[in-house]
Amino acid sequence: xxxxxxxxxxxxxxxxxxxxxxxxxxxxxxxxxxxxxxxxxxxxxxxxxxxxxxxxxxxxxxxxxxxxxxxxxxxxxxxxxxxxxxxxxxxxxxxxxxxxxxxxxxxxxxxxxxxxxxxxxxxxxxxxxxxxxxxxxxxxxxxxxxxxxxxxxxxxxxxxxxxxxxxxxxxxxxxxxxxxxxxxxxxxxxxxxxxxxxxxxxxxxxxxxxxxxxxxxxxxxxxxxx
Numbered sequence: 001x002x003x004x005x006x007x008x009x010x011x012x013x014x015x016x017x018x019x020x021x022x023x024x025x026x027x028x029x030x031x032x033x034x035x036x037x038x039x040x041x042x043x044x045x046x047x048x049x050x051x052x053x054x055x056x057x058x059x060x061x062x063x064x065x066x067x068x069x070x071x072x073x074x075x076x077x078x079x080x081x082x083x084x085x086x087x088x089x090x091x092x093x094x095x096x097x098x099x100x101x102x103x104x105x106x107x108x109x110x111x112x113x114x115x116x117x118x119x120x121x122x123x124x125x126x127x128x129x130x131x132x133x134x135x136x137x138x139x140x141x142x143x144x145x146x147x148x149x150x151x152x153x154x155x156x157x158x159x160x161x162x163x164x165x166x167x168x169x170x171x172x173x174x175x176x177x178x179x180x181x182x183x184x185x186x187x188x189x190x191x192x193x194x195x196x197x198x199x200x201x202x203x204x205x206x207x208x209x210x211x212x213x214x215x216x217x218x219x220x221x222x223x224x225x226x
Contacts, residue, residue: 026055027055027076027158027159027160028055028056028057028074028075028076028160029055029057030158031074031157031158031160031162031193032047032057032059032072032074034192034193034195035059035072035189035192035193036192036199036203036204037203037204038202038203038204039061039185039188039189039192039203040063040184040185040188040203041063041065041066041068042061042062042063042068042070042185043061043062043063044059044060044061045060045061045062046059046060047059047060048060050073051075054076055076056073056074056075056076057073057074058071058072058073058074059071059072059074060072061185063168066168066169066170066181067168067169068166068167068168068169068181068182069166069167070164070165070166070167070182070185071164071165071166072162072163072164072189073161073162073163073164073165074160074161074162074193075160075161075162075163076160076161077090077159077160077161081156081158081159081160082156082157082159082160082161083129083156084129084155084156084157084158084194085127085129085130085131085155085156086121086129086130086131086132086133086154086155086156087129087130088156090156090161091133091154091155091156091161092133094154094161094163095119095133095134095135095152095153095154096135098135098152098154098163098165099116099119099135099137099152102135102137102150102152103116103137106137106139106150111141111142111143112139112140112141113139113140113141113142114137114138114139115137115138115139116135116136116137117135117136117137117138118136119133119134119135119136120133120134120136121133121134122134122153122183122186122187124191124196131155131187131190131191131194132153132154132155132186132187132190133153133154133155134151134152134153134154134183134186135151135152135153136149136150136151136179136182137149137150137151138150138175147169147170147171147172147175147178148167148168148169149167149168149169149170149178149179149182150165150166150167151164151165151166151167151179151182151183151186152164152165152166153183153186153190155190157190157193157194158193158194162189162190162193164185164186164189164190166182166185166186167182168181168182
């Protein structure tokens with residue numbers, strides 16, 4: 001008889017554990033889980049925790065043919081949850097600080113010329129608030145005709161701050177394609193994280209083998225002046 005008395009309590013306990021397990025998934029991880037192994041030409045390389053026990057994550061992608069790298073940061077903002085989109089002051093500040101880090105890093109490289117293009121935003125069709133705010137840089141040296149394009153974009157997604165930093169090398173004649181290449185990747189990342197689109201069959205395929213080399217001057221966690 002006693003076993004029947006304890007049965008309802010056991011069921012309630014198990015239900016509580018199931019709910020706790022669902023609720024225990026950190027929002028950064030929940031957003032990161034929405035990104036597939038591949039996004040366009042980029043293949044996922046690793047998912048790494050940053051900033052100690054904060055739950056913040058960095059997802060690194062690479063595309064070997066063009067020598068392109070991208071890091072997607074999913075960060076809990078220090079204050080209140082962010083509104084969706086790129087209209088908040090927190091997003092503007094994040095882009096400005098990330099752009100400063102890129103500028104200082106490039107300026108410290110001997111012989112490197114850096115040009116900052118105009119900041120820009122991207123707005124999804126039917127939306128009033130921009131979905132991404134971005135800064136863009138072009139770097140090169142007098143001896144090497146190949147340019148390096150660097151782009152950083154930020155947005156609020158379900159209360160979190162999502163930052164995408166991407167870089168690619170290209171010939172001077174490919175200025176516009178390089179811009180579209182990186183901005184397209186950044187836009188696709190936030191589109192997938194918001195659940196506004198589902199991964200294609202190609203994106204959901206198995207991840208590629210790790211790329212050789214390392215991304216240049218990656219931002220990891222809180223921005224620091226170099």
